[in-house]
Amino acid sequence: MIYTCTLNPSVDYIVEVEHFRVGELNRATKTAIFPGGKGINVSRVLKRLGVDNTAFGFIGGFTGQFIESELKKEEIHADFVKVNGDTRINIKLKSGEETEINGQGPAILSEHQDELMNKIQALSQEDILVLAGSIPPSIPADFYNQMVATSKRNGIKVVVDTSGPALKQFIQHHPFLMKPNHHELGELFDTEISSKNDIISYGYKLVELGVENVIVSMAGDGAFFFNKGKILFATAPKGIVKNSVGAGDSMVAGFLAAYFNEQDIEKAFQYSVAAGSATAFSEDLCTKDKVEQLLSEVKVTQV
Ligand SMILES: Nc1ncnc2c1ncn2[C@@H]1O[C@H](COP(=O)(O)OP(=O)(O)OP(=O)(O)O)[C@@H](O)[C@H]1O
Numbered sequence: 365m366i367y368t369c370t371l372n373p374s375v376d377y378i379v380e381v382e383h384f385r386v387g388e389l390n391r392a393t394k395t396a397i398f399p400g401g402k403g404i405n406v407s408r409v410l411k412r413l414g415v416d417n418t419a420f421g422f423i424g425g426f427t428g429q430f431i432e433s434e435l436k437k438e439e440i441h442a443d444f445v446k447v448n449g450d451t452r453i454n455i456k457l458k459s460g461e462e463t464e465i466n467g468q469g470p471a472i473l474s475e476h477q478d479e480l481m482n483k484i485q486a487l488s489q490e491d492i493l494v495l496a497g498s499i500p501p502s503i504p505a506d507f508y509n510q511m512v513a514t515s516k517r518n519g520i521k522v523v524v525d526t527s528g529p530a531l532k533q534f535i536q537h538h539p540f541l542m543k544p545n546h547h548e549l550g551e552l553f554d555t556e557i558s559s560k561n562d563i564i565s566y567g568y569k570l571v572e573l574g575v576e577n578v579i580v581s582m583a584g585d586g587a588f589f590f591n592k593g594k595i596l597f598a599t600a601p602k603g604i605v606k607n608s609v610g611a612g613d614s615m616v617a618g619f620l621a622a623y624f625n626e627q628d629i630e631k632a633f634q635y636s637v638a639a640g641s642a643t644a645f646s647e648d649l650c651t652k653d654k655v656e657q658l659l660s661e662v663k664v665t666q667v
């Protein structure tokens with residue numbers, strides 16, 4: 365079974381404003397609300413691609429209830445730890461460009477942290493754990509580290525989709541899959557990535573450091589894949605970007621769904637990029653039909 369874990373889920377409030385003006389009253393032309401947080405997005409896309417999974421994480425308050433009820437409607441199994449405060453609301457403002465304001469999230473008591481850790485401890489060798497998103501401020505910075513160490517001891521494959529210092533901690537545990545975008549790849553090595561050659565050398569460095577599979581995404585410019593035997597490049601399909609929130613998470617879900625169906629790395633990478641773009645071209649996350657429509661536009665070549 366695939367488990368996703370979102371330490372800091374969110375209700376994503378998408379607001380469109382024609383010409384946003386700072387310091388003035390702006391009227392929205394369109395709004396939408398989605399259950400969010402990186403692991404929850406992975407769960408939703410996996411389900412849409414036909415893969416049953418369970419969502420772990422912390423939720424609380426009326427916003428937490430919204431997330432639970434939306435996941436229930438989509439028949440996604442949720443096993444959240446309930447916390448005292450309200451799950452955060454993240455604002456995604458679209459006015460030509462996309463501007464994001466992500467909340468801090470509720471305080472998580474240590475007893476709730478232990479409750480989640482116990483769920484992770486109970487997973488078994490056949491399971492895959494996707495750890496995705498930021499760590500809320502009230503949780504120790506090495507919480508992910510502890511989760512991965514426990515999972516690796518129990519033979520669980522770990523997939524990582526986060527940013528900042530948390531991402532660095534993962535490398536030593538040799539995760540099954542990491543998906544930094546090219547900026548995050550630069551942050552990992554405290555360097556500025558300025559060319560495709562930089563991506564190739566730093567992406568492969570992650571493999572040399574023990575990460576099994578690495579996808580480095582570059583939004584509309586395509587993506588690279590690295591493992592011990594292969595370096596691949598994929599083009600991204602052309603289209604109108606409607607909402608790129610969750611595009612990276614959709615890549616993770618697309619890769620896992622295809623890989624565990626067919627065990628073919630090249631096809632899984634192609635499916636991953638198609639899923640990322642299908643989400644970028646949709647209001648909400650991608651659907652299976654949209655992903656499959658875009659597949660032939662993703663050209664994968666050996667580097
Ligand atoms: N302009 C675009 N045109 C086509 N595909 C896109 C575009 N922007 C994003 N995508 C798709 O989404 C994938 C992920 O995008 P990106 O590299 O921005 O990742 P990310 O920063 O992790 O995304 P996010 O944080 O927005 O979820 C890309 O590999 C591509 O498939």
Ligand SMILES: O=P(O)(O)OC[C@@]1(O)O[C@H](CO)[C@@H](O)[C@@H]1O
Nearest residue numbers: 374400401402454466497498610
């Ligand atoms: O604050 P974090 O945890 O880094 O990111 C949270 C978030 O921006 O990521 C998802 C898109 O990837 C959104 O659903 C959500 O609002």
